[in-house]
Amino acid sequence: xxxxxxxxxxxxxxxxxxxxxxxxxxxxxxxxxxxxxxxxxxxxxxxxxxxxxxxxxxxxxxxxxxxxxxxxxxxxxxxxxxxxxxxxxxxxxxxxxxxxxxxxxxxxxxxxxxxxxxxxxxxxxxxxxxxxxxxxxxxxxxxxxxxxxxxxxxxxxxxxxxxxxxxxxxxxxxxxxxxxxxxxxxxxxxxxxxxxxxxxxxxxxxxxxxxxxxxxxxxxxxxxxxxxxxxxxxxxxxxxxxxxxxxxxxxxxxxxxxxxxxxxxxxxxxxxxxxxxxxxxxxxxxxxxxxxxxxxxxxxxxxxxxxxxxxxxxxxxxxxxxxxxxxxxxxxxxxxxxxxxxxxxxxxxxxxxxxxxxxxxxxxxxxxxxxxxxxxxxxxxxxxxxxxxxxxxxxxxxxxxxxxxxxxxxxxxxxxxxxxxxxxxxxxxxxxxxxxxxxxxxxxxxxxxxxxxxxxxxxxxxxxxxxxxxxxxxxxxxxxxxxxxxxxxxxxxxxxxxxxxxxxxxxxxxxxxxxxxxxxxxxxxxxxxxxxxxx
Numbered sequence: 001x002x003x004x005x006x007x008x009x010x011x012x013x014x015x016x017x018x019x020x021x022x023x024x025x026x027x028x029x030x031x032x033x034x035x036x037x038x039x040x041x042x043x044x045x046x047x048x049x050x051x052x053x054x055x056x057x058x059x060x061x062x063x064x065x066x067x068x069x070x071x072x073x074x075x076x077x078x079x080x081x082x083x084x085x086x087x088x089x090x091x092x093x094x095x096x097x098x099x100x101x102x103x104x105x106x107x108x109x110x111x112x113x114x115x116x117x118x119x120x121x122x123x124x125x126x127x128x129x130x131x132x133x134x135x136x137x138x139x140x141x142x143x144x145x146x147x148x149x150x151x152x153x154x155x156x157x158x159x160x161x162x163x164x165x166x167x168x169x170x171x172x173x174x175x176x177x178x179x180x181x182x183x184x185x186x187x188x189x190x191x192x193x194x195x196x197x198x199x200x201x202x203x204x205x206x207x208x209x210x211x212x213x214x215x216x217x218x219x220x221x222x223x224x225x226x227x228x229x230x231x232x233x234x235x236x237x238x239x240x241x242x243x244x245x246x247x248x249x250x251x252x253x254x255x256x257x258x259x260x261x262x263x264x265x266x267x268x269x270x271x272x273x274x275x276x277x278x279x280x281x282x283x284x285x286x287x288x289x290x291x292x293x294x295x296x297x298x299x300x301x302x303x304x305x306x307x308x309x310x311x312x313x314x315x316x317x318x319x320x321x322x323x324x325x326x327x328x329x330x331x332x333x334x335x336x337x338x339x340x341x342x343x344x345x346x347x348x349x350x351x352x353x354x355x356x357x358x359x360x361x362x363x364x365x366x367x368x369x370x371x372x373x374x375x376x377x378x379x380x381x382x383x384x385x386x387x388x389x390x391x392x393x394x395x396x397x398x399x400x401x402x403x404x405x406x407x408x409x410x411x412x413x414x415x416x417x418x419x420x421x422x423x424x425x426x427x428x429x430x431x432x433x434x435x436x437x438x439x440x441x442x443x444x445x446x447x448x449x450x451x452x453x454x455x456x457x458x459x460x461x462x463x464x465x466x467x468x469x470x471x472x473x474x475x476x477x478x479x480x481x482x483x484x485x486x487x488x489x490x491x492x493x494x495x496x497x498x499x500x501x502x503x504x505x506x507x508x509x510x511x512x513x514x515x516x517x518x519x520x521x522x523x524x525x526x527x528x529x530x531x532x533x534x535x
Contacts, residue, residue: 004053004083008032009090020056023049023078023089028163034091037166037325040079044166044326047078053087056080067401128152128208130195130260131492133275134187134216134224135159135456136168136299137323137332140489141194143202146211149497153201154489158332160190161223166320167299168219168232175229183223188253191224196256206256212249213496214264215488217273217300218242221264226252235518237270244506263502265495266509271315276302277505278491279455280311280512283484290450291442293435296487298323298456301431304512305438305449311508312442314515316434318427324362327420329408331360338365338414340463343372346391350409358412364462366424369416371469373406374533381535383421428472429530434517435473436526441515446474455487471534 002019006026015030024040024047027033038044045065051074058071059080066075075092083089127147133140142154161183165171175183199206214224218240219232225247231239244266249257265274276296285292285306294304301316324330324337331337336359340351350365352358361369373379377389378397385404387397396407405415439446452473454462464481467473473481494501517523 005086006030006083007088009088017083019084020082023047023051023076023081023083023087026083026089027078033163034078036079036163037320038079038170041170042077042080045077048075048092049078049081050074050090050092051076051081051083051087052090053083054085055087056082056084128199128202128204129211129213129496130198130209131489131496132191132194132212132214132216133278133486133489133492134191134214134220135275135488136217136220137162137166137320137325139187139190139194140486141191141198142489142493143195143198143209144493144496146497149493151493153198155194155198157190157194159220160186166323166325168217169317171223172219172229172232175223176233180223180226180229183229184226185253187220187224192254192257207259209257209260211496212257212260212262213492214262215274215278215492215495217275217302218267218270219273221267221274224252225264232270240267240270242267242269242509244502244509263495265492265502266506268313268509268512269315269514271300271317272302272304272313272512272514274509275488275491276304276313276512277509278489278495279453279484279487280304280508281491281494281501281505282487283453283455285451285453287450291444291448292451292453293438293449294453294455295431296455297431297462299325301434303431303434303438305442305444307442307444310442311512312438312515313512314434314438314517316430316517318430319423321366321420321423321427322363324360324366326423327361327366328405328417329360329414330366330420331362333362333364336360337362338369338408341365341368341372341408343375346376346393348372348393348396348408358409358414360412360414361408361416364466366416366420367428367462367470367472368466369406369408370421370424370533371466373416374469378406379421379533381533383425383531383533385418385421425531425533428467428470429527431472432530433523433527436530437517437520437522438515440522447476449477449480452477452481453484453487454481455484469534471530471532475534 003016005016007014013030017026034047036047042061062077129144129146131142139159140156143152164174227241245264247262249260267273287306287308292306296302299320301318304313320326335354336356337353338350338361339353376393378393385397387394405417408414464478468475468478
């Protein structure tokens, strides 16, 4: 078969691929990560590039997702543009393309909570362990003092699997199609590099880390273990590894952390994983004075209702919109992201993470915006954008080609389109349906729920009153939310330092009953009803 040579700019990476390969598949072969949350399915419209060379004609997907003037000027979707000759591919905007360099962790954010190092005792090595939280969007690692359980230094980075899909099911489909090593090997490399980077902060050698505890959803832990992901690709979603595992580092493919043993916490079901077990370990919810709901909101929304009688769990396929992916101006919660939006004297006010100039909308900012637009009347209960209501905000509703959009910040080009509103409706509808069915299953009224524990990075920025205003949670819960942070990491830390806690984790995993929403007889009707916003 004829091959073509492809050069990726601005970094100059060169790769040879079969004639007719898409620019996206060539990027994967080259180790070049394009911003492609849908993993090349032609749905998100984010992998825009220009191609200098012979290329296939624009597809229907490109015509639908790219503004016609841009399409006419040569802008293409990397996942749809097939390379018919040697070519140079250039990302359309800065930041859309990153290179996966050997030995480097891109955008590693290191923190030292104790603001100190550890002094080596004479003649004795450090007593160090590590914990890893493999989130669908973000991977977090921390070094722990095994003598007292203190967290010494931690770091977070975009999950290296992200270019293969913003959501779990897209990645699973990719692994089934291309082989599981496509997700396993990069993840192992990323985790090793992160732990080594943290060891450098403490000036400690790799052999000082003897124990590592790992938590994440079932797809993440199974891909980390190198297990076949086929059982997660289709119903009945049975056969994935759920039991706790202890594995020697070299058996997973680690090379420099060769002295370590990795303990992977147990999962509950295919879509309620070890991160939720860790969350229950960290928060220890008690129903003695009333039911408690534990809720981890992100790409997948996992919920556990704890009553005096039992623990019942459900998984809501919220999609990546709550984490800022899959929407036109969406981004992760990082500097420059609009995280808060509110109305002041009828005018829109925004605040960004770090106080920087606006770059885009993260999940909490998008939900705040929905609430503000509902209050202003430019968004009706069905989710339709309106430009025929009193007030100055209606002038922000514009037509972009054949797509209606609300202009959040004209200078920064930040908008929320009608399609984005629908994506957010689907996400909040999925979460609310899970809540309602869990309450119904346990015969619990929403008003009886004493406390709602909200875990994950999403909870650091969101407002309970906003969630109630858009209908994601019952209105009486607006003041009952308690934001508990990264409980996946904290639960893994507890399991790292205590064998008794590991036994508790394994007991919890067997005690929690999972409610299968997709096959529930009331799911479809409740889901459709949950899509509308409160009037």
